[in-house]
Amino acid sequence: MRLKSTTGAALAVAALLATGACVSQDTTDASSDSALSGSGTGADCTIDETVKIGAVFSLTEAAAFAGAYQQEGLALGFEEVNAAGGITYEVIQEDDKTTVDGSVAAFEKLIDRDKVSAIVGPTLSNMAFTTYTDAQSAGVPALGVSTTAEGIPEIGDYIFRASLPEEVALAASIPAAKEALGLAKVAVLYDSADEFTASAFNTIKDVLTDEGIEIVAEETFETTDTDFSAQLTSVLDAEPDAVILSALPGATVPLVKQARELGIEAPIVGGNAFNSPVLVGALEDAAEGLIVGGAWSAAADTTGNAEFIANYTEKFGRAPDQFAAQAYTAAFLIDQAVRADCDANREAIKDNLGQILEFDSILGPISIDEGGEVTQEPVVQIIRDGAFTLL
């Protein structure tokens, strides 16, 4: 299985390198397009030509739960940026159908045919590993809004992300939970069949050691499992003060529900997968007392957050989640990078995205360094009376 996917990836990379050569020839005229550089600076910047931004999200199949929110968040973000005047952005939306080849095709179309200035997406990290080599060799800046895996910004100098890594989210929620609840011993449950949750487990262990918290039970499960009673029995028996959970959204709902049914009353601490109103809706009462680390909170008092939630809910008829908030923020980050030199060419956006310092967003002050990595304060929340509350 592992061998197969690596070979597949290698073949895809080889194919991309082949196309990459002609792609970069095309881009020389795009990157020297003088119509894309305007006059004035910062808020007064005016660019006559419409700036095309590509967006690749998983709108159908497995990751559609995230992609749909991202599409809406990004659309709302650019709508507000356009309303500020001076520059007009046009978002060209593509669906990668939660497949690697769909994602590659979408990136190639946006780079070669639409000649976009920058690309936001894709939704999943395992697609980003393939598509970002394409963007890198073509010289198109790409900004990930949910690609949290290790090693993504390292793909190249055109690759950026505004998505908080799972490790950072968990590393913040554990000390916060310790302080609020006085944890001395915990049980850890994680998905051992998934690369990201398994790597998050190593972080959890380090953080717990640093905090001097004892692990009294360590249980694993696999992504496709449906019955967790055997693991939860061991957890129950160990009588932990809290349960730390690293799981994908799919397993989270049945796992938390079964834990509560079997009589595990201890608070459950988790990462990004918990940060969705859909989860609260599906779990109802069982969601009470969940502690969630993430990049954004509906309860946070950050700049423009209340307006964002109100506008989003009015426009799309449902409350936004973290995916929507991060995609919304991406619109402002790209606008910030364009306005810095009043230049919407690929090269200028690349240079300026890596210079964003303490930008005041709904996620709080956010910075992106030259290496493409994001720095922001994670938020820690607890679910009380069916709503996310800051811990």
Place this chain on the structure above:
Amino acid sequence: MLLQQLANGVFAGSIYALFAIGFTLVFGVLRHLNLAHPAVFTAGAFVGIEVAARTAIPVWILFPVVALFGALAGVLVERIAFRPLRGRDDEHFAGLISSVALGGVVIALLQARYGTEPQSFSADYFPNQLFEFAGVRVTLTQLVTLGLALVLMLGLAWLVSATSLGRSMRAVAENPTAAKVLGVNVGRVTAGTYALSSALGTVAGALLALNLGQAGRDLGASIELVGFAVIILGGLGSLWGAMAAGVVLGIAEALTIHLFDSTWKSMVAFALLFAVLVLRPRGLFGQVKVREV
């Protein structure tokens, strides 16, 4: 704690067994491998959730409704995937492929109707309660699952051994041509077998969804492999074998997680399967094959 893990294994195993007896019934009587069974199982879960949400009927009426839907689905599966192929030389192999295809169609239809996100039972539809017997904790849904599985399995065993439909089924299983000559309506027995099999499959799906609180499109795929292992372990076509093997595999999995790690779960389950195949090729309860000459 060990007792608790044994109980967990029995509850998980009863779902495996329910899934497996529906599948093995069709094979035992008709020698068809109906690979649309996992998709029908998933459909049962979704239908159960939708009926519960729309009508709020109590749980003991919900399952007969789901079973009725399953019976209809079973008749359709036979009409669409198997009957057109009857009498062909490659009847069995072609049926296997066409049932895989039909399973894909069913999953696509489910996606068209319910979307890609998992559907959930409302938390107050069947409020769960926790009981404790001699230090073993069980939930009400687990008890309902075990009870319903037992009733259905014993009911099926009675139906096959003591009713006229059961006699006809056994006659067809023995020799379809001879059964036809003796006046058994083979078409009706075939449809009846599929209806029973799919009714059991959909009820198992709805039960699993009730246990989990939700169902996604991959519900059937998640149980498929274990379900097939149960069938082989018990002896292909043997009802009692499927029931026993379901519980054996459930307990083996629970104990593996308890003693080692969940990563070893599948390995232990399939090692058990291979061991049985080597030591007792016909499975735990399978009969020695004398017909295949």
